[in-house]
Amino acid sequence: MTTSVKICGLKTTDDVAAVAAAGARYAGLVFFAKSPRHLEIDQARNLALEIPEGVAKVALTVNADDATLDAITAQVPLDMLQLHGKESVERVQEVRARYGLPVMKAIGIADEADLAQISTYTQVADQLLIDAKPPKHADLPGGNGLAFDWRLLAGRRWATPWMLAGGLNPENVAEAIHLTGATQVDVSSGVESAPGVKNAKKIADFVQAATNPVPRF
Numbered sequence: 001m002t003t004s005v006k007i008c009g010l011k012t013t014d015d016v017a018a019v020a021a022a023g024a025r026y027a028g029l030v031f032f033a034k035s036p037r038h039l040e041i042d043q044a045r046n047l048a049l050e051i052p053e054g055v056a057k058v059a060l061t062v063n064a065d066d067a068t069l070d071a072i073t074a075q076v077p078l079d080m081l082q083l084h085g086k087e088s089v090e091r092v093q094e095v096r097a098r099y100g101l102p103v104m105k106a107i108g109i110a111d112e113a114d115l116a117q118i119s120t121y122t123q124v125a126d127q128l129l130i131d132a133k134p135p136k137h138a139d140l141p142g143g144n145g146l147a148f149d150w151r152l153l154a155g156r157r158w159a160t161p162w163m164l165a166g167g168l169n170p171e172n173v174a175e176a177i178h179l180t181g182a183t184q185v186d187v188s189s190g191v192e193s194a195p196g197v198k199n200a201k202k203i204a205d206f207v208q209a210a211t212n213p214v215p216r217f
């Protein structure tokens, strides 16, 4: 089975072109003011209109209220909502019902105890994003380029589709897939030249490494 790739934090039409040319399946647009990848709604709309069919447009929000999600979903053509904050099970259900879009819930993992969170959301989310838990005082709840111990996921399976994220890059993604059995992977800082600046070569290398994961270790 080939691996599906999500490239998160696109900001320019060149980023869109690089993602499409590389063959990624999902493109992430970030709505979180503290992030170097943050987009205003009109910027996001213009960018989303450039994303070709076949690449799913995912809006990433963090603890967003209805007014924020109303504004985003009214103006930006989207295929999925990614909830990357502390949204409860009930909030995930509400968002799914209110917007009629598939919801991907991010879950931060630092150690084995955090894995219980995954089962909590399997019944309510359409997809799960298994990411590294951010450091305690981090500005961003994700997009920090930090990995967790992938061996924690070895041999585990969930009925709900899931993506692996956190500190992935073209050099380590094959090993991450090998250790976790992930069939979908998500990356942001690992395909950048500087925070918020995507690099077309790194995007192409990442997709290549993820979709042809010949272990190099």
Ligand SMILES: O=C(O)c1ccccc1N[C@@H]1O[C@H](COP(=O)(O)O)[C@@H](O)[C@H]1O
Binding pocket: 008, 009, 028, 030, 032, 035, 036, 037, 060, 062, 084, 131, 140, 141, 142, 143, 144, 145, 146, 165, 166, 167, 168, 186, 187, 188, 189, 190
């Ligand atoms: O990318 C961001 O700026 C961001 C901001 C707030 C929450 C989540 C964010 N990114 C998500 O985190 C994963 C992992 O990022 P990285 O590859 O470790 O940099 C990323 O794929 C986004 O889904």
